[in-house]
Amino acid sequence: MIEKTEPGRKRLEFYYWMRLTRALDERMVALWKQGRGVGGTFSQRGHEGISVGAGLALGPQDVVAPMHRDLGTFLVRGVTPRRVFASLLGRATGVTGGRDTNLHGMGDLSLGIIGFISHLPHSVPVALGAAMSFRYRGEPRAALSFTGDGGSSSGLFHETLNMASLYDAPWVLVVENNLYAYSTPVQEHTRIVDIARRADAYGIPGVVVDGNDVEAVHAVVGEALERARRGGGPTLVEAKTMRMLGHAIHDGAEYVPPGLLAEWEARDPIARFEEKLLAEGVAALAEIEEIGRRCDAEIEEAVAWAEASPWPDPGTVAERVYAP
């Protein structure tokens, strides 16, 4: 056991959340392969550095609109693995009570989370609206939203960046460039190499960050959020990564060249960070292993809890269409 400094503790916290995200993801994929899943689902593999790094950069009063690769953000904001599995399995105890699919719609404003819809760029203006409500009420809060490289080619992405810039909104957008929009490689849907450069068109800062470096993501998003809270306006962050499995669980992603996957496997955000922690003497191997065991146990318990949870009552299907 190595004695911990404050920064050391913080770094182990990053590590814990990434391991928990990975453990949940691997368990989820296994469940689906065993036929115990419900509907489709989306692997998080490769995105842990972004979702955890950006999620931990949020302040307690900030609001975030994560997407389907941001399990880490949901977890660090306080959605428990139990509730995540119950959501994935369509149970009454899930965040949406079985009304929305996998991580979709997993909103909980008491945790500062806006639920997303499948039309991914649509969370982008909604989070801008949250940011504008903070401005309206003079509160020092910021809103963070995510989209993918695919979403960045939509008109709505541009409409929203333009408005965020125009209104000087306390808002940060992270584009998770994982090189593929479903089967389409990024270079086949845009000529732009760095999506962050689109910020130039709207007169706001655009920053490229290594999405597989959790600390770098945390630093860049943290700085952008802090600037936003101080009234310094919006930022576009492009976090570069690679989607390590298919678009969704059904997708074998045979269209991805194996060499590309091997190249990114060597940059795995968790393995890389682990090596760093060991090399820099932040933690001993036994501690790292202990964190892994803790995460696995937490996930096992969550799966059991979710599978034992009741299904929603079909008699309630028509309830909640309207707010009372």
Added chain:
Amino acid sequence: MRGTGPDADFFGLSGVEEADGSREMTYLAAIGEALREEMLRDPDVLLIGEDIGNDFGGAFKVTRGLAAEFGPKRVMNTPLAELGFTGMASGMALMGLRPVVEMQFADFITSAFDSIVQFAATNHYRWGSPVPMVIRAPSDGGLRSGPFHSQNPEAWFVHAPGLKVVAPATPADAKGLLVAAIRDDNPVVYFESKPLYRSLRGWVPAGDHVVPLGVARLARSGKDISIVTYGAVLHQALAAAERLAAEGIECDVLDLRTLKPLDEEAILTSARRCGKVLVVHAANRMAGVGAEVAALVAEKAFEWLDAPVQRLCGLDTPVPFSPPLEDAYRPDAHKIAVAARALAAY
């Protein structure tokens, strides 16, 4: 303050006030008054839209005076980005504000369709957080404005679970339904009628005038034919009913006022009393609100019917521009009277 000074004429306020405090004003002034009073009452109410800043007042000047009174924070001018600013409004609504979004024309609401029907409409069902917002959509034609400034797209929104849809036909309802829509915790699409803006004046009750959503109004009472309608063509239906009365045909004229949720009881009561139903709307016919009304009557009032339910609607074409074409497209008092006579003779 609005309603006094040089703007009074512009807004069509007569300045006359009855002993009970009700005032005569145009349909347009009634909408403006609802917005202003709700903004005064609740600091969370704000306006979002194109050309509403700098006190331009929007394309139809409905909000003129409000930017000057409330400032740019509460009267937010936007770029030409209906999808983006409607999505932004949803986010503001999630955080507890009550944005009222103005579409410049109802025809442009399609640019914001995803934001309304996919995000705002489904949110409460999916994860339980209300989205209290109103989308004002200046609709309807007869103004020789062609395919993209004359539409009645209400059926698309009536079909979307989670929305409420209203279509006022009088100044009193224009005010009272807008107040109710702003106070409702759900997304409400408010179709205001362009042809009525300045052509129609009426009495608006004093004080806190709220018309509850989901309640139709029997605008005229008869016993022979039930004319079920809404929006500007209500007045064509009333004119037709007047002519028909002289011929001995007495009509109910039911103004739906809210298209979703539909006031089924009011429709069925009128259908059962008259035994013959004519549904009239300016929107085109195919899968329109009239189809829903006809299905409802067929399902629940069949034994009372003495004739098949008839529909008189806009044609299933884009809304044409040239006067003879647009007149051929739209229902009017003459066409309503012809259809009602045929139904009476059935």
